[in-house]
Amino acid sequence: MFAALPAGASGSFGLHPQDGPHVDVRIAITDDQVTLSLTMNLVFLDELIPQRREQADLIDPPESSQTIAALLEYFASEQPLLVDGEIVEPRIEALYIDDPSPELMPLFPRTGMRGLRKIRFELIYPLSSPPDRVQFTWNSYPMSELTGGPLVIKAELTAEGILDIVEFTEQERGYTWHRTGQDIQSRMLQVPEPVVQQEDSSLLSTISIIVMAVGAIVLIAMLVSGRPAEALATLILMVILVPLFYLVGRPGNTPPTKEEARTIFDSLHANVYRSFDYVDESDIYDALSLSVDDELLEQMYATIFRGLIMQEEGGAVSRVTRLTPLNFDLENVGMLSRPTGPGLPEREALGFNVLYTWQVEGTVTHWGHSHSRTNNYTARYGVIATEQGWRISQMQPLEQDRVDDDPEFTLDEDIEL
Template identity: 25%
Template sequence: MNSRLVGFFIWRALCGALALAVATRSSYAHPVSISRALVYVRPDEITAEIEVFLEDLYLFHTLRTDSRDYLSATEIGRGIQLHRQFIAERFQILDIDGRPLVSKLDSTTWQPPASGVPLAELMDHQLTFSLRFDLDEAPEFLTFVQKFTDGGAVLPSEMTLHVQQEQQPESEPVALRPHEPYILRLRWDGPPLSMGDGREQQVAWLVKAKQETLGISSYSSTYSFLYVENRQVRHEILIPLQTLLLDLPIEHEHRDFLSPEEQRGAAAVVGDYFAKGLPVRINGATVEAKFEKCDFFGLATKDFARDANDRDVSLANGRVGVILSYRCPAFPETVSMSWNRFTESMWAVDVVILAGDRIEKRTLSRVGNRQQLEWESPLPHRVVPFSPLRANDLPQSLSLSWTAILGFDIAILIWLVGWRILRPRLTKSPSTPAVFAAAVVALVVGWFAHSRIWQSDPISTAEAAQIFAPLHRNVYRAFECPTDGEVYDALALCVDGELLEHVYRQIHQSLDMQDQGGAIAHVTSVDVSDGTVQQTVHARSEPSFYYVCQWDVAGNIEHWGHLHERRQRYVASFRLNVINGYWRITHWDVLDEQPLGTTVTVREFSR
């Protein structure tokens, strides 16, 4: 056989292999299962129709063919019964707590041809399986999961999901991949928007929806909030539990839930995972992350306000909230962060930077080397200079009292007795002791008359308020200073040295919310009311007075992009003294304290 003939046969063999590969790819290029779910949601019931190809029954249940490569009607009937149970178990709708709703199977109406169906035509036939889920109340959240194939299958199953809520506009279909939950929030409290609604109605509807969800519009996205605060940067990450599990396995006994004990055991591991994967530099220096807390949440908005890690959390729709803080000695003028915690399903993350009233959003991505965030304060941090409160001379007036009159009477009596005793001697020759005694008596009487007859007027309530208000306000303002040293210096202009340490600890503890993951409250207002002067101490050189008043403090604490404004009411007794010509608070005793409530708003930022 010559070389040309050999080459011809080799060429024919290669062509045949290529043709077979193309034919095989054309026949099986689709996923192992393609299906469609049509779901209709009412307040008391959910109905679902699952459309599948006949090929699913053959592949999932290994149905047997006859000698003609046909599936007989009997074998198809057996496959239908098996697939009804398969769908009931592997197509799940979960409630707000991640627990599967109980489904009821309706009959399948499709009847196979009596002669059966050849394997080559399995994709030409579709079957519809109907499910019904009874509800005790209108659901706020629903989670949809299909588990037709394993998550790591080479050819994963694909489902197109259509969800229609009663009396709501038609929604867009979504692609549901195996074991990847789709979370939907439903509203039942008002009619849907229509094209005829005006701009005001549309804005009001959107604002209400945003407030109800605290600005969290996607339950499969990761949220990152970077708070630039005085002397610290706080980083809060809210990530779906399913996303986190792709990169950080967490041991759990139950297939679908994390128990409270497992959550508490995993908290430190999750915190360390993010602390090491999100390095931060502040003002050019690397700052070590301090792990504050890790909470596991459900879907309900109220979960953010409750004690976390106290009940089971679903692996399908649970969320993990992690808080890290980075303390620094001065206000952060520059911040840089590297995001090294992308997963298979998280290729990008939006980081919202909140610095005072300024809000920015940056997108970090594992694609294109965009994992680094650089932020610089647009304006230097400035604190309005503090000035001590100078004591003005208090008005003087004549104030005769029985004490003063009695003092004069005693002084005159002393002079009369002394004169009778000393007179015989004085007529001869005045002695030095006599002159000295007379001078001492004169000084005593003069001092007594000056201090007891001419004295300061009592300080009025209006004058006391003018003295107290700026001192008290500056105590809170002092904590806006960028360093501890400057805080102490500012407090020293308002508070006497012996009281300074006590006031620093008391105010600092009220602002540093350790139970809120290290958040530092920002005081927005201090309103003093109902002040009264209890006592004025009459000292012409260094007067003082006791003052009792009530005041309300409003402070902001921010978490997960929403703002908590808390108001607290205090009643306390103070003493104010003039020290070296300036007023100082020398006594501070809290008599009563009570909360006035909390309001929650959502931050707005330009996209």
């Protein structure tokens, strides 16, 4: 249950220097348990459960049992977890303490090794049945060295396949999660269906009969009058015209207006980013397939995923917290080529091309706080009508600019995520 990591291994915990108390909180809700994964430095631990140790900046192996007992008592009594109205007692799955390099000590002039050394453990709350409601409480808010006020604890919560951010403050200490029961389809914005232009079958039949009757009369007259060449030409013309008439008059998709195209694309584009609220890659692909044509899925996944990575935060993947359309130019409406697999013939489908500019605000949450980044993007897209509905079939990224506060842009209404 106790493990000490080797010297220099603090990087495995994700070093984020702060000369004061800090904690990283991650919550996972499944059908059979709630898991609270916590990583904190000894400064925060001592605020949580004051206890005496032989060395203030170290937890020796013999002292681990005392620490585990104190943690279990604290979370059971001071921060109880309620599932469907009933208190659930936790157990500690494992407890690890790192052994950071002394070379990092200059980053912590006030708290020293107590601020640098971290403890990590998981609280497991076993469940007898899938939960409908889980109530969390957080009651420890040491003073922040950055703000001078009580810490604001931001936690990552994963449930029903979705990653969300939960915030605990000294004023708002509780959070209640409710099961939604929603599947992937119901989490997406509704996209208008392609409008099918219906034929008038009765009129079509009447005209076809008239064309056939007139043609037959002309054909007989030409044969009687001894003009076989003209009769043959009339027969060929009838063979061509009648099927062509049906072909032109068959049902088809009606081209969207500019306003309709804007509504279609805004919804599809927002759903692309909503797909990345999911944690598992398979769920992300399933969600993307509701907005993106099959041949573009891999490229779309890779492009959006790269855009969500924050290199300045160690390559962490951010969560989109705001998506704002900036500019929409409808370039053309008509028949577009639909990508096919290798060796397959090209196909066409009714669709439209747009030149689109949008803004994305992404957030990475760790060590109880978050880092945000805002980027503007411009790309050219193709959208086609398929048997399953409208889908993005083409994408050509053009520009990407990092912005934090750009007064030159007048933002359209945000897309709800």
